[in-house]
Amino acid sequence: MSITISLTDQDHSTLRTAAYGAVSLMAASGAPHKGITQASIVLTSATGLVGHVLAAKSKDIHLQGKSVAELADQVLPALTAATRLLGEQDPREADNFRGTVLIAVEAAAGPRKGEPSLAAAAMARKITAALDAA
Template identity: 70%
Template sequence: MSITLTDQDKSTIRTAAYGAVALLSAAGAPHKGSSQGSIALTSATGVVGHVLSTRARDIQLDGKNVAELADQVLPALTAAITLLGAQDPAEAANFRDTVLVAVDATAGAKGDPSPAVTAMARKITAALDAS
C-alpha cells in the first residue's frame, strides 16, 4: 500500500515522536536517555523511518513546562497514529512500536526510571492507543 503524506502530516509525525522524547526528558529522564531515544527514532524503518530521519525544522515544541509540552505532544501522538492508520495500519503499528522503543530507551537509560517518568511513559502509551 502506498502512503501519501502532506508536509503537515510529516510535521505531525516528527513532532509527536520527538516530542515524546522531549516530554520524558522534561519529566525527569536523564540527558543520556534523550540521546538514546533520539537514536531509536532515527533507527526506524519504513515510511515512518524516512519521515523521522529527515532533518526538518518543523518540529514545534513550545511548552514552557511539562503540562504545556504534554498539551502539544499527547494530541500529536494520537493524530499521527490516526493519520497513518487511515492509510496503512501497518505503518501506524510501526510508528507506535518506534515511539515505544524510544520511550523505553529514554526512560531506562540509567536504570529504573523515576515515578514521574514512568507515569509520563504511561500517558504517552495511552495517547498512542487513543485512536
C-alpha cells in the first residue's frame, strides 16, 4: 500500500527550517565545525520524502536572531510542527524525519572520542524534546 503525502510549500519550508535549524542550534551551542559538517551531510543524505524535501535547492530557510535563544524560539517549534504534520499524513515519514534529525544532531555533537560539550549536550536534549512533543 502506497501513501501519498501532500505537503504545501509552507510545509516544505517548515521541514527545512526545522532540520537545518537543528544543525544551526548545535553550531550555536559550540558543537565542533567538523561535527556540523557531518550533520549537514546527514541531512543531504536523507531518503524518502524527507530526503527529497531536504535536498531541494531553496531559499525558504530564514533563521534570524542575535542569540541562541532567539534561534531556538524559531527552530524548536518548527521541529515539533514538522514531526506533527508528517505524523498526521504518514507516521513512517515522521519517524524518518525524527531519525534523520537525531542522527544529524549526534553527528554535530562531535567526534566519538570523549563527550560532547555540556552546552551541545543540553541543546541536543532540547531538540529531542521538541521532536518528541508532536
